[in-house]
Amino acid sequence: MKVVICGANQIGYNIASYLAAEENDIIIIDESPDLIGYVRETLDVQAVVGRGSNPDLLEELAGNDTDILIAVMVSDEHNIIACQIAQSLLNIPVKIAHIRNQSYLNSRWLDKTIHNFPIDYIISPERQVAQVILSNLKIPGVMEVLHLKNSEAVVLFLHFDEHSPMNNIPLRQIGEQFSGLPFRILGIFRSDQFIIPQAHDYLQSGDDVYVLVERDKLPRFLAVFGIKSEPLGKIIIAGGGNVGLYLAQGILREMPEVSLKVIENNRERARFLAEALENVVVLHGNVIDLNVMKEAKVSQTDMLVSVTNDDAANILSSLLGKSLGVPRVTTLVSNMMYPKFLPSLGVDSILNPGFITISTILNHIRRGSIRTAHVLQGQVGEIFEANVPSDSKLIGEKFALLNIHEKSIVGGIVRDGVFYIPSSEEFIEEDDHLILLVNNTYIGRVEKMLRSRNE
Incomplete structure (x- = not known):
């Protein structure tokens, strides 16, 4: 291409x-x-x-x-x-x-x-970043939410700590124990490794995990896996640029019950925000100033979202918020090297606008029957959604063809409007809506497999 x-x-x-x-x-x-x-x-x-x-x-x-x-x-x-x-x-x-x-x-x-x-x-990266953060705020116990084109399922990016009830249990055993809870672990970040797991693998404390879940079963899944996801009552946005503005507007529109504050360092911009945002407290000040944070009563908020145009300010304001007792912080970071060490410092959710923009563009340029593509953290791979057309070469093949060790995994399918997790021995049918995770070294191969016979 x-x-x-x-x-x-x-x-x-x-x-x-x-x-x-x-x-x-x-x-x-x-x-x-x-x-x-x-x-x-x-x-x-x-x-x-x-x-x-x-x-x-x-x-x-x-x-x-x-x-x-x-x-x-x-x-x-x-x-x-x-x-x-x-x-x-x-x-x-x-x-x-x-x-x-x-x-x-x-x-x-x-x-x-x-x-x-x-x-x-x-x-419009600023709007798209704000929309991703807004989606994450609606499920505050997770690091990231990937909304799929097909609304029957959702992909979550989760952190498992030492208190997780599922640590050290083989995935096959978890699946058997909760057979009425459709989910599949798609990928695991463990230390410096990214693993596409098999049934005998298990979760460990410290793992960051991509998991596909049926949307209607999401509350039960979070409860079973010990993920606390209580609704947010108070949110502070550090940074009133375009991302902060769009995020604030989204919260007012879709989460009207939330008490919202915005901190902005530029006086004129702060004045503009105060006029543009009804029922929002806008504070003029530096987001890394201890006195400003105390004035904002950051210790009483449920979530701090740092979205200034400066990585260092976002990181420092998040760490300052954590030191003052904020339960959860979300940080926007453009430098792709920073996310490697931020979780160890207590930052709960790290978003890279570059990944979000790349995902948006990939949605428009991926070939074959691929409908959406989401870039994974660290650019280790992508999550695809793809429909199986009537002339697909995959029809009649087993799902095992797409379940390649350490390369790709079919997380789930939607068939006739119903989401479920297929076994490797089941057969692919026309109009199946596939949800896959693919390692970045195998993307081109899977993309070709998902094309119709005439492409």
């Missing part, structure tokens, strides 16, 4: 890095010689200095065989122009644009104009 990425900022770099690892043909363009120099030093891609909205440059680099153009430059207008060139001049099939200006994203305006845009998919 040939992909042209306009913009070598953090978003563009992360996308290029991820797609290049799958041996795609990647071209990345940026006006900054420094950014392009860094790309050339660290990635095996073609990196070119120039403006991504320059028609001559795009025509030269994209040619007539580019599959996807991804425009993530700083200027929304340049992103729109690049997509227009890709459509009108180069006939590129898929065009994705990062749009920052929220005026463009106003639903009243966008609904009337989107069909006239030369853009197939718009991404």
